[in-house]
Amino acid sequence: MYTNSSCAIVSGRRNVKASASSNNGTGPIASVTRAFAILELLAFSESPMSLGEISKELRLAPSTTHRFLRALISSEFVRKDNRTSSYEATLKLFNLGSMVMAQFNLSERLLPIMRKIADQTEDAVSLVLRESLEGILLERIEGRGVQVFAKYRRVPLYCTAAGKAILSCFDDKTLSKYLSRTRLTAKTQYTIVNAAELRKEVEKIKREGVSIDNQEAVVGAKCIAVPLTLNAELMASLSVSALAPRMTDERLREIAVLLKKAVAESGLLLTAFDAQKNRSATSIGGK
Numbered sequence: 001m002y003t004n005s006s007c008a009i010v011s012g013r014r015n016v017k018a019s020a021s022s023n024n025g026t027g028p029i030a031s032v033t034r035a036f037a038i039l040e041l042l043a044f045s046e047s048p049m050s051l052g053e054i055s056k057e058l059r060l061a062p063s064t065t066h067r068f069l070r071a072l073i074s075s076e077f078v079r080k081d082n083r084t085s086s087y088e089a090t091l092k093l094f095n096l097g098s099m100v101m102a103q104f105n106l107s108e109r110l111l112p113i114m115r116k117i118a119d120q121t122e123d124a125v126s127l128v129l130r131e132s133l134e135g136i137l138l139e140r141i142e143g144r145g146v147q148v149f150a151k152y153r154r155v156p157l158y159c160t161a162a163g164k165a166i167l168s169c170f171d172d173k174t175l176s177k178y179l180s181r182t183r184l185t186a187k188t189q190y191t192i193v194n195a196a197e198l199r200k201e202v203e204k205i206k207r208e209g210v211s212i213d214n215q216e217a218v219v220g221a222k223c224i225a226v227p228l229t230l231n232a233e234l235m236a237s238l239s240v241s242a243l244a245p246r247m248t249d250e251r252l253r254e255i256a257v258l259l260k261k262a263v264a265e266s267g268l269l270l271t272a273f274d275a276q277k278n279r280s281a282t283s284i285g286g287k
Helices: 002-022 028-044 051-058 062-074 092-121 161-167 172-181 195-208 249-266 272-282
Strands: 078-081 086-089 124-131 134-141 211-214 221-229 235-243
Touching: 028 051, 028 062, 028 078, 028 086, 051 062, 062 078, 092 124, 092 134, 092 235, 092 249, 124 161, 134 161, 161 195, 161 211, 161 221, 161 235, 172 195, 221 249, 235 249
Parallel strands: none
Antiparallel strands: 078 086, 124 134, 124 235, 211 221, 221 235
């Protein structure tokens, strides 16, 4: 096991060197390739590296290397030790890797629960993961009479039950940032397009622990969702969707109880208060 890991590291450094030196273009693709080459080199390095060492290893001009290092430092992927003038990768890489791994673990843990809920309700059950200012449909178990959606499609946060459940995990600062950057476009006549009204809706979801999409994204479809928060950055939600006539108030209440119970048993549901504490502890702001 350890031998394989070592081989991967050696191979990774060799590939990084080749990709950086062979890409002599000046366009955006060349720039991205070189920036990632520097990042990978520092990630695999056992100790901080100087500008000269990085330039020599990747066969790049020192001025070019320095320009990319400045950009990586600005993005907080690289840190410079001013005392030694050496560079090293930051823990931001580790955080990103952890989030990617957690996504796969999230699907693995929730798929049995999603299948159980789909069997009980005979409706579609979806797992949506936050990605910056949108959601990504990570998994979906189809029900009866509901349109089939491709996995990994983007989902608006402001007009879907799953998205609004994710918004309920935001702290005030992150929610304000989201509202300032997002255009609330009407998808139907029921879509909330007023920022103050959406904020009130999010506060209600925080109190009740459940989000409802009353034909706000698609006319004729209703959804209900509960939030999932694994840490300050990894936010998701689990939703049940059906045609509007099936989603009576009584049935919505029944599904809400079912969702909350299933997710609570999975150990993935945190209250808004717990999520707030996690954000404060890790000091990570919204994207």
